[in-house]
Amino acid sequence: MATTKLWTDEEISANPRVKAVIDDIRTTRKSDFINNFWRALANQPAVLERTWSNLKQVMFAPGALDPLTRELIYIAVSTINGCEYCIHSHTAAARAKGMSDEQYAELLSILGMAAETNALANALQVPVDLEFQVR
Amino acid sequence: MATTKLWTDEEISANPRVKAVIDDIRTTRKSDFINNFWRALANQPAVLERTWSNLKQVMFAPGALDPLTRELIYIAVSTINGCEYCIHSHTAAARAKGMSDEQYAELLSILGMAAETNALANALQVPVDLEFQVR
Amino acid sequence: MATTKLWTDEEISANPRVKAVIDDIRTTRKSDFINNFWRALANQPAVLERTWSNLKQVMFAPGALDPLTRELIYIAVSTINGCEYCIHSHTAAARAKGMSDEQYAELLSILGMAAETNALANALQVPVDLEFQVR
Amino acid sequence: MATTKLWTDEEISANPRVKAVIDDIRTTRKSDFINNFWRALANQPAVLERTWSNLKQVMFAPGALDPLTRELIYIAVSTINGCEYCIHSHTAAARAKGMSDEQYAELLSILGMAAETNALANALQVPVDLEFQVR
Amino acid sequence: MATTKLWTDEEISANPRVKAVIDDIRTTRKSDFINNFWRALANQPAVLERTWSNLKQVMFAPGALDPLTRELIYIAVSTINGCEYCIHSHTAAARAKGMSDEQYAELLSILGMAAETNALANALQVPVDLEFQVR
Amino acid sequence: MATTKLWTDEEISANPRVKAVIDDIRTTRKSDFINNFWRALANQPAVLERTWSNLKQVMFAPGALDPLTRELIYIAVSTINGCEYCIHSHTAAARAKGMSDEQYAELLSILGMAAETNALANALQVPVDLEFQVR
The missing domain is CATH 1.20.1290.10 (AhpD-like)
Known part of the structure; x- marks a missing residue:
């Protein structure tokens, strides 16, 4: 019941800009699981990139x-x-x-x-x- | 600019029910300083007692x-x-x-x-x- | 420190549209005191009218x-x-x-x-x- | 879809500390019905006890x-x-x-x-x- | 899972006070579709009237x-x-x-x-x- | 009454990392005025950098x-x-x-x-x- 569609793995793979972010999430979290938040944000690649970049610094940096x-x-x-x-x-x-x-x-x-x-x-x-x- | 008056040390000392709570706050926190929150709650002794009792458990118990x-x-x-x-x-x-x-x-x-x-x-x-x- | 100016009694009296609302507030509440909320809303007469009309129904009607x-x-x-x-x-x-x-x-x-x-x-x-x- | 499991009547009965609180809820409210809030809190007996004790005072005392x-x-x-x-x-x-x-x-x-x-x-x-x- | 029932088209048609508001919503929005918010508010005709009257001014007036x-x-x-x-x-x-x-x-x-x-x-x-x- | 001190122009000038961000704010906004928000964030240079970088994209990019x-x-x-x-x-x-x-x-x-x-x-x-x- 999201207000936007959730991207499938196939759709992610077909979009290099989105794929680059999702790949980095998988690598950083050491898991293939991509939760719906990122699948929804994929509709807005610029927001996806900025949000993940910030979250990575705030939650994953030492x-x-x-x-x-x-x-x-x-x-x-x-x-x-x-x-x-x-x-x-x-x-x-x-x-x-x-x-x-x-x-x-x-x-x-x-x-x-x-x-x-x-x-x-x-x-x-x-x-x-x-x-x-x-x- | 509180919506109620703040109790002075003299007013606290004159009310045994309030004084008992304030004394326990001083003992528990190992400090004589009583901040305005407790001086405002002193107008409602039952709320003061219950709030401190809960806070003591939640924030000070091991x-x-x-x-x-x-x-x-x-x-x-x-x-x-x-x-x-x-x-x-x-x-x-x-x-x-x-x-x-x-x-x-x-x-x-x-x-x-x-x-x-x-x-x-x-x-x-x-x-x-x-x-x-x-x- | 409002984000808009507060209207004085003189300014209210000089604006018939605003004055009509303020007069009704005084009559309804049986008091001459006009608090700052209405003096700020006076900058937006349409919002003032609608807000008071609604508030009067909700808070003052039997x-x-x-x-x-x-x-x-x-x-x-x-x-x-x-x-x-x-x-x-x-x-x-x-x-x-x-x-x-x-x-x-x-x-x-x-x-x-x-x-x-x-x-x-x-x-x-x-x-x-x-x-x-x-x- | 709670973030914790909800306790069944059997699980409640098997835990004396939890059962004592739930029994008091039933007695105080004059009803056997135990809603999910208490079944979720049962996972944290100390929180359950404190929350019910406070709620009983605030909502049920004259x-x-x-x-x-x-x-x-x-x-x-x-x-x-x-x-x-x-x-x-x-x-x-x-x-x-x-x-x-x-x-x-x-x-x-x-x-x-x-x-x-x-x-x-x-x-x-x-x-x-x-x-x-x-x- | 509303806390009140949602009115059907038949129930709306049977209540002149509610019907008048719903008809105006349909006319103003140029659409027959009536969403659940209005079907829930129909239980409180005075709130329905006031809410729609305000919303019409705020969202539909030039x-x-x-x-x-x-x-x-x-x-x-x-x-x-x-x-x-x-x-x-x-x-x-x-x-x-x-x-x-x-x-x-x-x-x-x-x-x-x-x-x-x-x-x-x-x-x-x-x-x-x-x-x-x-x- | 901030929970942290507000940096003066002198303190800003003495810290190259903070100065670089503040200079960019001045250039981007075409104004020398630096409001207290940035003077407070200056205590946390990494937060200052990230916040401004994001805000610049979100609010100033075409x-x-x-x-x-x-x-x-x-x-x-x-x-x-x-x-x-x-x-x-x-x-x-x-x-x-x-x-x-x-x-x-x-x-x-x-x-x-x-x-x-x-x-x-x-x-x-x-x-x-x-x-x-x-x-």
């Missing part, structure tokens, strides 16, 4: 946050944005990167707690303490 | 996620919910728990990237792959 | 929900949408319509609780029970 | 807001958060607690109206009137 | 923004609000009004980019430049 | 949507996300690109209308018509 922590943050954003697709894909990714049941339970607790205190602080319009401000 | 990771997730939720107060308080908390500049830069990158792909996946209404579904 | 309940629902929506202005104006309106401290505390509890379970249900992508569906 | 008003507020939050599951479950709950067609129509009007003026006030960045501020 | 631009803005709001129904209906409407593949790709790019910088500006709590403020 | 239409879409996203900074900066940018008062009034009308029908469609959980689905 850095100060480990891969699982990155996925936990991604799930948090996706949950609050109500992105059904992204919640599913990044929960699966977190599990593939080793998220334990205990870690998932704690993630859920923090998501719920933060959403609750966000609502309280917004409803009360609590002024930011001077101690928290960078000047 | 568990499978370390304290800094919990704060990073809290910042993510607060940012997407647009909670000015919570963004400030939890960014300060993350720094107090050792968040480096490099970790903060990566957190920002992931927040931005996730928000971007959430918008794309929602706009395209990408159907969830069978591979991501738990049956 | 109906099945009493005026205070309507304000509580308005605060709930405004809080989740993070609308600082609307949270302030409708919290003030609810108090003017008799909201007690106890009712406000319960409203806050429900806002927080609902935000929390919304996050949990979205994160878990819980399928809707057949029992809840209208067929 | 207070200053009647049960139907609480559900109307819950629907408002869930709608703006876009929580499909919660919209369905709390609309069903509101009907079970006596929400009339006329009340539902007015709820819808207020949700729409508030969402509209939230967008206008945010777009115009209307400054909060001094009259609305608690000092 | 003005300074062309019909396609209006649809692009509508898609943007619907995407960020995560309204699955509205994303589908207004993407279809934009295509019917001539949205090209290139325009759609650019819309997607802007949606993603804006969502990303919104997250960054909110996370960093960047103060508004004096140059942007209307005084 | 394409199928004219510059003003792009800004209107940007305002729409920013308003619904409640990003105070972005609402101010992109409303100013839209005016600089020629947005008339009439166009702004229509933009506001569409923002409000879309937010309203989003709330209604979400509350009613209207099922997507088959006619809107791409298969």
